[in-house]
Amino acid sequence: MDLFVIGISHRTAPVEVREKVALPGPLSRQLLRTMHAEKTFEEILVADTCNRTEFYFVPHNDADPLPYILDHVARAKGAPADVEPSLFYRHRGPDAVRHLFSVAAGLDSQIVGESEILGQLKTGYRLALEERTAKFLLNKLMHRAFRVGKRIRTETQLGFGSTSVAQAAAELAGQVFAELAGKTILLVGAGKTVEAAAKTLVRPGVKQVIVANRTLSRAQELAADLSLGRGPAQEADEPITCPALLRLLGLMNAPGGSAPTPARIPARAVELVDLPAVIGEADIVLCSTGSPDLVLTHEALAEPIRRRQGLLLIVDIAVPRDVDPRLGKLPNVFLHNINDLDKVVEGTLARRRSEIPKAQAILDYEVAKFSAWRDSLDANATILQLRRRFELVQVEQLERYGRKFDPAAREQLQAFTQALINKALHQPITFLRSLSQEADTSEQLLMVDAVRRMFDLDSIETPGEDS
Amino acid sequence: MATLLTFVNWLLPLAYLAVAADYAATFILRTRTHVRNPALAGVIVLHAAFLTAWGLHAGVLPLGEIHEILSLIALSSAILYAVIEFTSRDRRAGVFILLLVFLIQYTASVQLAGPIARGRAAAIDESGGLHVIPAIFAYTAIAFAAVCSVLYLAGQRALKRHSFGVLFDRLPPLDLLGTMSWHALLTGFLLTTITMITGALLFRHMGGHARGGAFDVKVTAKIVTGSIAWAACLTAILGKTLFHWPLRRVCQFIVGTFVVILALFAASWILTAA
Numbered sequence: 001m002d003l004f005v006i007g008i009s010h011r012t013a014p015v016e017v018r019e020k021v022a023l024p025g026p027l028s029r030q031l032l033r034t035m036h037a038e039k040t041f042e043e044i045l046v047a048d049t050c051n052r053t054e055f056y057f058v059p060h061n062d063a064d065p066l067p068y069i070l071d072h073v074a075r076a077k078g079a080p081a082d083v084e085p086s087l088f089y090r091h092r093g094p095d096a097v098r099h100l101f102s103v104a105a106g107l108d109s110q111i112v113g114e115s116e117i118l119g120q121l122k123t124g125y126r127l128a129l130e131e132r133t134a135k136f137l138l139n140k141l142m143h144r145a146f147r148v149g150k151r152i153r154t155e156t157q158l159g160f161g162s163t164s165v166a167q168a169a170a171e172l173a174g175q176v177f178a179e180l181a182g183k184t185i186l187l188v189g190a191g192k193t194v195e196a197a198a199k200t201l202v203r204p205g206v207k208q209v210i211v212a213n214r215t216l217s218r219a220q221e222l223a224a225d226l227s228l229g230r231g232p233a234q235e236a237d238e239p240i241t242c243p244a245l246l247r248l249l250g251l252m253n254a255p256g257g258s259a260p261t262p263a264r265i266p267a268r269a270v271e272l273v274d275l276p277a278v279i280g281e282a283d284i285v286l287c288s289t290g291s292p293d294l295v296l297t298h299e300a301l302a303e304p305i306r307r308r309q310g311l312l313l314i315v316d317i318a319v320p321r322d323v324d325p326r327l328g329k330l331p332n333v334f335l336h337n338i339n340d341l342d343k344v345v346e347g348t349l350a351r352r353r354s355e356i357p358k359a360q361a362i363l364d365y366e367v368a369k370f371s372a373w374r375d376s377l378d379a380n381a382t383i384l385q386l387r388r389r390f391e392l393v394q395v396e397q398l399e400r401y402g403r404k405f406d407p408a409a410r411e412q413l414q415a416f417t418q419a420l421i422n423k424a425l426h427q428p429i430t431f432l433r434s435l436s437q438e439a440d441t442s443e444q445l446l447m448v449d450a451v452r453r454m455f456d457l458d459s460i461e462t463p464g465e466d467s
Numbered sequence: 468m469a470t471l472l473t474f475v476n477w478l479l480p481l482a483y484l485a486v487a488a489d490y491a492a493t494f495i496l497r498t499r500t501h502v503r504n505p506a507l508a509g510v511i512v513l514h515a516a517f518l519t520a521w522g523l524h525a526g527v528l529p530l531g532e533i534h535e536i537l538s539l540i541a542l543s544s545a546i547l548y549a550v551i552e553f554t555s556r557d558r559r560a561g562v563f564i565l566l567l568v569f570l571i572q573y574t575a576s577v578q579l580a581g582p583i584a585r586g587r588a589a590a591i592d593e594s595g596g597l598h599v600i601p602a603i604f605a606y607t608a609i610a611f612a613a614v615c616s617v618l619y620l621a622g623q624r625a626l627k628r629h630s631f632g633v634l635f636d637r638l639p640p641l642d643l644l645g646t647m648s649w650h651a652l653l654t655g656f657l658l659t660t661i662t663m664i665t666g667a668l669l670f671r672h673m674g675g676h677a678r679g680g681a682f683d684v685k686v687t688a689k690i691v692t693g694s695i696a697w698a699a700c701l702t703a704i705l706g707k708t709l710f711h712w713p714l715r716r717v718c719q720f721i722v723g724t725f726v727v728i729l730a731l732f733a734a735s736w737i738l739t740a741a
Contacts, residue, residue: 157497161636175626175636178557178643309711311642328627331713340629347631 001042001445003137003374005096006066006088007054010110013087020081021073023048028124031076032131040068042442043138045128047103049120051110056100058137058442066090094371100141101363101370104149106158113158113352118149135442136449141370148366156358161348166200168341168348169315173201173284176313176334181205186278188212188287188295190222193317197286202226202265209267210278214289219269227267276300280308288318298326305330317341376458377448379436383429385457390421392460468524472583475517476576482510483541483569490561494637501556507549507565514542514572521583530599534578539600541572543607547654551647559639560647563614598665602693605658606728609696612651613725616718619644623715645714649707652721656700663693688735692728699724 008018023031028046035044044057055069066085074081091099099108104121106113125142128134134142153159161171177183180203187194190213202209209226213219270278272295279285279301289295296314305312305327316323316337328335376382394417402410432451435444452458486506493499518538522529529535548564622638625631638644666689703720706712712720 160497171636172626174640175622175638176641178555178640311645311714331715334626336629340631343629344631 001058001137001441002093003056003058003096003141004065005054005056005091005099006069007047007052007099008083008088009052009054009108011108012089013083017083017087018051018053020077020079020083021053021070022050023053023073023076025123025127027076029127029131031072032128032133034072034075036131036133040065041133043128043135044133045124045138045142047121047124049117052103052108054103056096056138056141094367097141097370097374098363098367100145101148101366104145105152105359105363106149107152107356107359107363111163112349112356113153113160114163115153115159118146121145121149136446137374137442140373144366144370148363151366152359152362155362156355158352158355158359160351160355161344163345163348164200165317165338165341165345166197168344169197169286169317169336170200171344172315172334172336172341173313176311177283179205180284182207183283184208184210184281186210186212186282186285187222188272188275188285188322189289189318190215190218191288191290193288194286195222195225197288197315197317198222198226201284201286204265206265208281209265210282211267211269212272212275212278213269214272214291216269216271219271223267223269227265276304280304283310283312285312285314285323287314287316287322289322291318291322292320294324295322296324296327298324301327302330305333315341373458376452377445379432379444379448382448382452382457383432383436385460386425386428386432386451386455388460389455389457390425394418394421468520469583472517472521472524473580475513475520476579476583479510479514479517480569480573480576482513483545483565483572486510487562487565487569490558490565493558494562497636500559502558503553503556504558504561507545507552507561511542511545511549514538514545518542521579525582530603532578532582534575534582536599536603537571537575538579539603540607540610541568541575543604544568544571544611547607547611547651555639555643555647557639557643559637560615560618560644563618564611567610567614598662598669601658601665602662605655605662605696608651608655608658609700609721609725609728612648612655612721615644615648615651616721619648619718620715620722623718645718648718648721649714652700652703652717656697656704659693659697659700663697666690666693684738685735688731688738692731692735695731696724696728699727 008021023046028048031046032044035041042058042060044055047054047056059065066088070081070083102108104118106115106117109117125134128138173180184207185202187198187209190211209223211219211223275296287296310332312333314323314327314333314335316335319338321337323335327333398414398417402413405413435448489504489506518529544564545568548561552558552561618638619641622641622644703717706720707717
């Protein structure tokens, strides 16, 4: 029973091809449900993101599963999935494990080290758990993958810095202010760009948010949104433990269950003409309007800015620019535009790429560790190790009590203990042997794993094995 | 006792160097930037124990000789930095301060090696300590303010010029550097004031004669340096609070003041030696 992966990604196919097999949430669920009913695979999981669609599975037989998968993808999508098979990559055993770990760490991502992938893998895993297509091997594998992804991000700088304009703005803010708590953020414009950037920047603890826009009603809408903390969903840091997760989902869906209430952030809306009056309150100004002319002009704002105390960071992400460059020359003012933010992002990516060898070394170690664990689930090897475990106990106890007997009695004692062990082990060994004679299933592996853990067999060496 | 003191005397600069290397790793690798450093607290305790033991061994306050004063400056700088790191939880400026502390303590240790082996000759009376101790801490605070100001100006320049190179993300945030510099300046001003008051009282107590028995060049240089430092601190404080100087100007002023103080110390040393 081995693990396989078949997938298509930004490395092998353009987006027009990838979207033919893309399986957003509901479609993945439908596909898994059908496959579970047809019992085609022992275990299967779909990982679907904007850059990849991958199927991790444990097959029952050696037949090529791609035509079957594509057929079911076409049925789920209601459109033919006519994709050239050569565009799919396939990995088996340790190579499949390596591929998954590499995906979880963000090494295979278009933006190296991005962390969203871990959340997307968790979503795929959650679907497989709910549809009962992830069992023993995929459970172990996914939990290990989440830990490896987290370990690589912690021990290397693969996840360092900002890779989006919004994150770069937040990083620049971090260079000027030790913390955003107690700071006032002024948003100029209320379009999608400002909204996305603001949701990265506005965090609990911020003193207040002021939204300035030409249309006051839109500014009021955004202010209300930010005030309620309707930011992007945060991924949990901890890997999912399946029963807990399912319980949690049950709780959240249950009547009377409630989601945590986000902290309210004071926010108010003003019109653009009020900018000179409110800029004195701001510590950070983020602007992106669709205006063809400058919105923050030197003439209108230089004097109020000069009068204010403390540092002022202005981030202008509009094209064409909204902020008069002369404002950046004022003391205590730091003005950055979209080009500066791009420079921050480029620097980050270069540094992440330089961390890849370190991440690969961790990956090698983790793949070897997982493969060694997988190999240990062999029933015959487990029988040998189980015998060895009891032999060690016998030797230890004979050493301890045997010296109280004369040689003849000691021989009898040894024969007695041997017979006792043989009797005691007969049933477990017969059971393990029956497992080894049948085809592998997740349940069998689970049982072998349970025996190994029960007798701590991973800590002993089989005779003849290198130490 | 002398053997143990000699051993710790040489161990101290090495310990500061090791801690500075740890901070350098933080600066270069950008790791553990918001973790307090327990090793620094250990070295500070060792340093304080060493100065106490040396004072007990010599039977006088360890303030009479230039090398003892240098060692105390190193200790007070390390303490001041440790307090700031403890409160701000940001250790990115540590490498600069700790390298300075290492250099000062190394100089002190080189000169202390002789007196520890031979025994101490010069002494300082108890009342002199009330003047010397605040003076040491005052100059330490001004030196600290100057280092923070240099870092502030470097960071500010990089951000103004949109240069996201070596310094970007390696220095503490600008507002933290500005606050550190400002607080150190206020401390320096307070201690300089105390130093000048105790100095005047001490001078009067000695009947208008300095310790050497005459109103010599060394004493005149000390008075001039102290007065300039006090006036410069006061100017910077008034400039910021009354005339709304931007932080950049305050930092430039602090750095300038520190350079002038160093120049005056050097001039005093040259004149005294001559």
